[in-house]
Amino acid sequence: MKRGLIILCYWLLAFTATAQEKQINPELLNQQWPSRWISHPEGPQRDYGVFHFRKVFQLTSVPKNFVIHVSADNRYRLFVNGKAVSMGPARGDLYNWYYETIDLAPFLKAGDNIIAAKVWNMGVHAPVAQVSNQTALVVQGDNKEASIVNTNNTWKVLRDPAYSPVSTDNGPRLRAYMVIGPGDKVEGAQYPWGWESVDFNDSGWVNAAAIASPAPFGKGTDNLWTLVPRNIPQMEETQQRILKVRRAEGIEKDEGFLTGKKAFSIPANKKVSILLDQTFNTIAYPELLLSKGKGASVKMTFAEALVDEQGNKKNRDQVEGMHINGNYDIFVADGGDKRLFRPLWMRTYRYVQLDIETKDEALQIDDIYGMYTGYPFEETAKFSSSDASLKNLWDVGWRTARLCAGETYYDCPYYEQLQYEADTRIQALISLYVSGDDRLARKAILDFYHSMVPEGLTQGRYPSNRLQVIPPFSLWWVSMIYDYFMHRDDKAFTAEFLTGISSVLTWYKKHLDPEKGILGPMPWWNFVDYTHVFPNGVPDGADDGNSSVISLQYVYTLQQAAKIFDYHGKSQQAEQYRALASKIAKRTYELCYDKSKGLMANTPEFKAYSQHANIMAVLTDAIPKAAQQALMKRVIADTTLGPATFYYRFYLNQALKAADLADLYYGQLTPWRDMLKMGLTTFAEKPEPARSDCHAWSASPNYDFLATICGIMPEDIGFSSVLIKPALGELSYANGSMPHPKGTIQVDLKRKGKTGLKAKVNLPANLKGNLVWNGKSIPLTGGVQEIDL
Incomplete structure (x- = not known):
C-alpha cells in the first residue's frame, strides 16, 4: 500500500x-x-x-x-x-x-x-x-x-x-462524567x-x-x-477581564481589583470568599497575581453555573440561594512579590470563587484575569434579519462553537474536551461557513481515521486513551468526509479515506439481518440521541435488532459514499452502495412504515415512534417524495413522537429542507430562545436538566442561518457552483455573507408581498450557480446581480 x-x-x-x-x-x-x-x-x-x-x-x-x-x-x-x-x-x-x-x-x-x-x-x-x-x-x-x-x-x-494534583474527585462530586484532568495545587x-x-x-x-x-x-x-x-496553528491567547464581583463573604465587596489598576488586601488571619462573574461562559487560563501573605491559601473554583442545595441549576444569572460546585486549583503563597499563578491547563467558567485563608501576614491580590484560549477561528461570516433577536442567537452560537474548538473539536469544554464524530460533523460545518478555516476539520477527519479498530469502525471519540466504539458515529465520520468533499476541491485528501469508508460500510453490511434485510443486532454503544425515550441514547432495535433509525442512517451514509466513490472513479463500488441503500430503504419502509398512522415506527413491532426514524426516512427518500411534506408536518406537530434534542434537530432541519419545507425552520427556534431566557450564554447539551452548559452540537443555528434562511449551499462537488435557495419563513428580510474558497458569497434578500422576492447576490469571480425561489431557478454568475421575482 x-x-x-x-x-x-x-x-x-x-x-x-x-x-x-x-x-x-x-x-x-x-x-x-x-x-x-x-x-x-x-x-x-x-x-x-x-x-x-x-x-x-x-x-x-x-x-x-x-x-x-x-x-x-x-x-x-x-x-x-x-x-x-x-x-x-x-x-x-x-x-x-x-x-x-x-x-x-x-x-x-x-x-x-x-x-x-x-x-x-x-x-x-x-x-x-x-x-x-x-x-x-x-x-x-x-x-x-x-x-x-x-x-x-x-x-x-x-x-x-511544588505541584500536586487536586480536584481529582470531580466525577463523583459533580455527579457527572468529567474527564478533563486534575486541578493544580502549587506550594x-x-x-x-x-x-x-x-x-x-x-x-x-x-x-x-x-x-x-x-x-x-x-x-x-x-x-x-x-x-x-x-x-x-497555535491556539489563541487573549486577555479577558472578569467583570463582576457578585458576592463577598468575610470582607467588604470591592470590584476595583478586577481592573488590574488597584490591589486588594486580605487582612491577616482571615477567611474570606469572593464570587466572581465573568457574565458569560468562557474558556481561559486564569492568571492570579499575588504579593505577600506568606502561607495564605487561595482556592479557585470554576463553574459554568451555580447550583441550589439539591445540586440543581436554575436561571444562570441567579446567585441568591445558590452556591458553587466545580473543579478547582489551590495556590499557597510564599510571601514574595507579584507571584503569578496560572494552572497548567485551561479552565472553563462563568463563575469563579476565591476562597482565601490568610496566616500571619496580609495577602495582596494585585490582579486576576483570564487568558482566553482556543482555536484561532475568525468570524468572517455575517448575518442579519428583520428579527433582531436572531443576532443574540448567532452570537451565543458562535461563542459555543469557539469554546468547543481547540487542538481538536470538543463536545464540551467543561466536562470532557473530547472529539466525537456526531458533534464534530456539525462543528466542522459551522467552522466552514462562519470562518472558512478548514484546517481543524481536516485534522478531525484524520484523527478519526487514525482511530480505526480492527473490526473496521472508527472509535466514537478520538484522540482518547480509553476505547469507546459508537457504531453510528462511524457513519457520521463518513458524512464528515462527504461534507468536506462537497465544500472543498481537495481530491487527494478525500482519496486517502476510501479504504476507511469501505471498511465502515462493510462492517454494517455484515450486521444486516439476512431474513429482514435491515440491520440486526449490533454490539457496542449504538447511540443516536439523548432523548428521554432512548435509554442511554440507544433507540429501540439497535442492540437486539431491526432499528429503523440506524438502518436508515446506514442508507443515508451509503448514498453519500456512492457520490464520493463515483468522483474518485470507483463507479462499480458506488453502484453497489446505491443498490444496497435502495434495498435497505425499501425493506425498512415495508417493515416499519405504519400506514394507519402515516409514520415510520422505530422497529417492525410498531411499539414506538420517534422524530428520528421519520427524519431519516425523509433524508433517504425511504418515504415516497409525494408523502414527505405531510410526514414532516406531522413530525413537528405530533407531541407523542420521541422528540429530537438540540443535537438531532440539526437533522430535523435537514429533513424539512429535503421535503421543501425549509420555511418552517424559523419557527423551530424556540428551544434556543428558551435557553437564552434561562440566562445561558452558550448553548447546552440537552434540555433541562442539562449537564453541560456549552455543547457544540447545539450551535447549529450558526450554520442554518446561512445554509437555510439565506439558503447558501454547495450545488456541486467542491463548492464549484453555489445554490441559493432562501427560506425566510416569517422574516421580511435577511442578509448574509460567508467565505468561499474563491472569495465571499453575499446575499441580501427581501420579501415582496406574500410570494415575491427581491434579491441582491454577489458571488466571487468565476463562481456560478443558481437562485431558486418558489420552484423557479435563476442562473447566477460571478459579481453582483439583482433579481426581482
Whole structure:
C-alpha cells in the first residue's frame, strides 16, 4: 500500500498551510533526528510529575532565522529568555505525535540566551483525550546553527516539588462524567521562581537523561513516538477581564481589583470568599497575581453555573440561594512579590470563587484575569434579519462553537474536551461557513481515521486513551468526509479515506439481518440521541435488532459514499452502495412504515415512534417524495413522537429542507430562545436538566442561518457552483455573507408581498450557480446581480 507515502505527503502539504508557515529541513523528514528525547534521570516516567528543563547557550549575533521543532509528552510550555513562545503538542496519538515548528529569532539576543520548557505528565489523572507514553521533551534545530539547542544530556532538569494534583474527585462530586484532568495545587515556597530566566542558579539541577532517538513518520525501528508536523496553528491567547464581583463573604465587596489598576488586601488571619462573574461562559487560563501573605491559601473554583442545595441549576444569572460546585486549583503563597499563578491547563467558567485563608501576614491580590484560549477561528461570516433577536442567537452560537474548538473539536469544554464524530460533523460545518478555516476539520477527519479498530469502525471519540466504539458515529465520520468533499476541491485528501469508508460500510453490511434485510443486532454503544425515550441514547432495535433509525442512517451514509466513490472513479463500488441503500430503504419502509398512522415506527413491532426514524426516512427518500411534506408536518406537530434534542434537530432541519419545507425552520427556534431566557450564554447539551452548559452540537443555528434562511449551499462537488435557495419563513428580510474558497458569497434578500422576492447576490469571480425561489431557478454568475421575482 502507498498509505504511508500518501500520509507523509499530506502532512507536508497541510503543515505549510498552517499559521506557522515554517518550512522543515527535508533531512529531518527522512531520517532520525540528531537530538534525543530527554527526561529526568530519576523521575517517574509514567506517573504524575511537573518538570522544568533549561539550557543556556551563547550567540555572537542574532541570526535572521533560528527555527526549531519541539514536542513533549504529555504537554509542554516553551520559554525563550523568559517569554512564553509555544504550547503543545497538538493532541494526537503515538502513531501521529505532533511537533511544533517555531522561529526563535525574534526572542534571541547576542550573548547568553536561555531556552526552557515546563513539561508535565498527569499520569493516572490525565484527561481521557490525552494519549501518552512517558514523560519526555524533544527540541531539534532545523539547521546546524539552531542545533545548538538540541535536547541531549547538556540540558538540565528539575522535578518541581511544588505541584500536586487536586480536584481529582470531580466525577463523583459533580455527579457527572468529567474527564478533563486534575486541578493544580502549587506550594509557592517550593516553586523555583525565575527558573526560565538566564541568570537563574541551576547548580542544584541534574543533567537530563537521553531516552530515545526522535523518529519522523515512516522512520525508526523502535519508536516511542512517531513524529509528524503540526497541521493546525497555535491556539489563541487573549486577555479577558472578569467583570463582576457578585458576592463577598468575610470582607467588604470591592470590584476595583478586577481592573488590574488597584490591589486588594486580605487582612491577616482571615477567611474570606469572593464570587466572581465573568457574565458569560468562557474558556481561559486564569492568571492570579499575588504579593505577600506568606502561607495564605487561595482556592479557585470554576463553574459554568451555580447550583441550589439539591445540586440543581436554575436561571444562570441567579446567585441568591445558590452556591458553587466545580473543579478547582489551590495556590499557597510564599510571601514574595507579584507571584503569578496560572494552572497548567485551561479552565472553563462563568463563575469563579476565591476562597482565601490568610496566616500571619496580609495577602495582596494585585490582579486576576483570564487568558482566553482556543482555536484561532475568525468570524468572517455575517448575518442579519428583520428579527433582531436572531443576532443574540448567532452570537451565543458562535461563542459555543469557539469554546468547543481547540487542538481538536470538543463536545464540551467543561466536562470532557473530547472529539466525537456526531458533534464534530456539525462543528466542522459551522467552522466552514462562519470562518472558512478548514484546517481543524481536516485534522478531525484524520484523527478519526487514525482511530480505526480492527473490526473496521472508527472509535466514537478520538484522540482518547480509553476505547469507546459508537457504531453510528462511524457513519457520521463518513458524512464528515462527504461534507468536506462537497465544500472543498481537495481530491487527494478525500482519496486517502476510501479504504476507511469501505471498511465502515462493510462492517454494517455484515450486521444486516439476512431474513429482514435491515440491520440486526449490533454490539457496542449504538447511540443516536439523548432523548428521554432512548435509554442511554440507544433507540429501540439497535442492540437486539431491526432499528429503523440506524438502518436508515446506514442508507443515508451509503448514498453519500456512492457520490464520493463515483468522483474518485470507483463507479462499480458506488453502484453497489446505491443498490444496497435502495434495498435497505425499501425493506425498512415495508417493515416499519405504519400506514394507519402515516409514520415510520422505530422497529417492525410498531411499539414506538420517534422524530428520528421519520427524519431519516425523509433524508433517504425511504418515504415516497409525494408523502414527505405531510410526514414532516406531522413530525413537528405530533407531541407523542420521541422528540429530537438540540443535537438531532440539526437533522430535523435537514429533513424539512429535503421535503421543501425549509420555511418552517424559523419557527423551530424556540428551544434556543428558551435557553437564552434561562440566562445561558452558550448553548447546552440537552434540555433541562442539562449537564453541560456549552455543547457544540447545539450551535447549529450558526450554520442554518446561512445554509437555510439565506439558503447558501454547495450545488456541486467542491463548492464549484453555489445554490441559493432562501427560506425566510416569517422574516421580511435577511442578509448574509460567508467565505468561499474563491472569495465571499453575499446575499441580501427581501420579501415582496406574500410570494415575491427581491434579491441582491454577489458571488466571487468565476463562481456560478443558481437562485431558486418558489420552484423557479435563476442562473447566477460571478459579481453582483439583482433579481426581482
